[in-house]
Amino acid sequence: MARLRRLRIFLLIAKSMSLIIVPGHSIWKYFEGYDSEAPGTSSSEWELASFQKEADDHLAFIEHVKIGVDQLIRTENSILIFSGGQTKESCGPISEAQSYWFLAKALGLYENQSVASRIHTEEYARDSFENVLFSILRYKEIVGDYPKSLTIVGLGFKKARFVHQHFPALSWEGEYEYISVGPTLLDSFFSDCVTEAQRKEKEEAYFSDLESSEMKYAVSEFSRDPFGKGPVLSAKRRLRDPFKRGCPYRDEKYFDMLDSN
Numbered sequence: 001m002a003r004l005r006r007l008r009i010f011l012l013i014a015k016s017m018s019l020i021i022v023p024g025h026s027i028w029k030y031f032e033g034y035d036s037e038a039p040g041t042s043s044s045e046w047e048l049a050s051f052q053k054e055a056d057d058h059l060a061f062i063e064h065v066k067i068g069v070d071q072l073i074r075t076e077n078s079i080l081i082f083s084g085g086q087t088k089e090s091c092g093p094i095s096e097a098q099s100y101w102f103l104a105k106a107l108g109l110y111e112n113q114s115v116a117s118r119i120h121t122e123e124y125a126r127d128s129f130e131n132v133l134f135s136i137l138r139y140k141e142i143v144g145d146y147p148k149s150l151t152i153v154g155l156g157f158k159k160a161r162f163v164h165q166h167f168p169a170l171s172w173e174g175e176y177e178y179i180s181v182g183p184t185l186l187d188s189f190f191s192d193c194v195t196e197a198q199r200k201e202k203e204e205a206y207f208s209d210l211e212s213s214e215m216k217y218a219v220s221e222f223s224r225d226p227f228g229k230g231p232v233l234s235a236k237r238r239l240r241d242p243f244k245r246g247c248p249y250r251d252e253k254y255f256d257m258l259d260s261n
Contacts, residue, residue, distance in 0.1 A: 017077045019139045019147035022068040023131035023154050024084020024096025025061055026052060028103045031094065039106035047088045055189060055206070060155060060182025062107075065100055067181060068153045069109045072118060075151070081138055083122040083131040089242035097121035124248055126240040128158065128218070129228045132166050133257055137249040146253070149175040156180035157210050161218050169226035170257070183210075227257045234259075 027047045028034075034045050039062075046058045065082075072080040082104075084096025101121050110116035122138040125131045132152070139147050150172065152162055159178045167176060185203055193199045225233050237259070247259040 017148040018075050018079070018151065019135060019149070020068055020071050020075065020078055020080040020151045020153070021131060021135045022064050022080065022082050022100060023125070023128060023152065024082060024087075024100055025155070026058060026099075027088050027091045027094055027096050028058075028061075028099040029091060030099060030102045030106065034106065036106070040103050047091050055183040055185055057155075057183050059186075060184065061100075062103070063181045064153045065104050065107065066109070067179060069104060069115065069119070071151055071153065071179070073112075073115055078118065078151075079139060079142060079147075080119045081122050081135045082119070083125045083135045083138075085124045085126050085241065086243045086245055087126065087240040093243050095121065095123035097123045097125075124245055126237040127228055127233065128161055129166050129169065129222065129226075130237075130247075132162065133170065133254060134247075134249060136170075137251050137254065140251070147174070149177075151177045151179065153179045153181060155182055157183075157207070157214050158218070161214065161222065165219060165222040165226065169222070170254075229259060 026049075028040055029045055029047060030039075032045070034040065035042060040046070040058060041062070043053060043056065043058055046052075046061075048058060052058065068080050068082070072078055082097040082100040084100070086093050086095045088094075098121055101119065104110060104119065110119070120138065120142055122131075122135045125134045132150070136146060136150075150167075154162070159180050162178055163176075185206065189206075190199045190202060193202055221233055222228065224230070228234065228237065249258055251258065
């Protein structure tokens with residue numbers, strides 16, 4: 001019976017055509033202990049940048065994991081890849097992707113073996129372009145061919161970066177979908193607001209600043225440097241690669257887009 005089940009899983013993977021990607025944005029510090037009743041809900045369990053703490057972005061990251069698995073269940077012949085490298089020196093050589101994988105396990109999302117067997121990690125990406133490119137190449141390692149469709153589960157304000165920068169840079173001709181999730185401002189964000197008008201003003205200012213930063217530091221940079229190999233974006237990659245993992249992938253189709261280090 002176990003052998004037959006493994007054969008069915010192998011055939012399911014072999015027929016895969018769709019790739020679901022959940023890009024990592026942080027590292028869940030499961031290795032330091034966590035609340036087993038509510039894994040990941042405490043910001044102290046995450047290695048967060050200051051701007052990620054402002055709107056409790058880690059709660060959106062949990063939703064990304066859940067929705068990614070839900071999409072996997074809903075999408076026939078699909079594979080889910082958590083993508084993200086060892087980006088935080090303070091966490092040691094633990095990748096964002098690995099921490100998301102363990103978060104999904106802690107959330108009880110691996111109870112169905114046929115689902116769990118279709119969840120993989122890509123542990124080298126250092127930015128959003130590499131999240132997509134490296135996940136496509138990781139998919140090819142697993143399946144033996146390129147995916148026919150892509151689904152990205154990520155933060156809403158990053159959608160334009162993927163749709164208008166990364167997909168065209170990859171000359172992607174297949175189907176795609178970007179599922180926007182978060183950030184969502186909680187009541188604690190508005191603790192200093194007395195009136196509804198103040199809440200609205202603060203919310204508008206927050207998302208305006210977010211979109212301005214996204215345009216300045218991501219969209220505009222990738223529009224000038226689609227593959228992220230120029231001085232500005234490559235410097236960011238080096239900062240996000242404290243353990244010098246580099247780019248391990250080699251592929252004839254995407255050769256010009258890959259770093260040599």
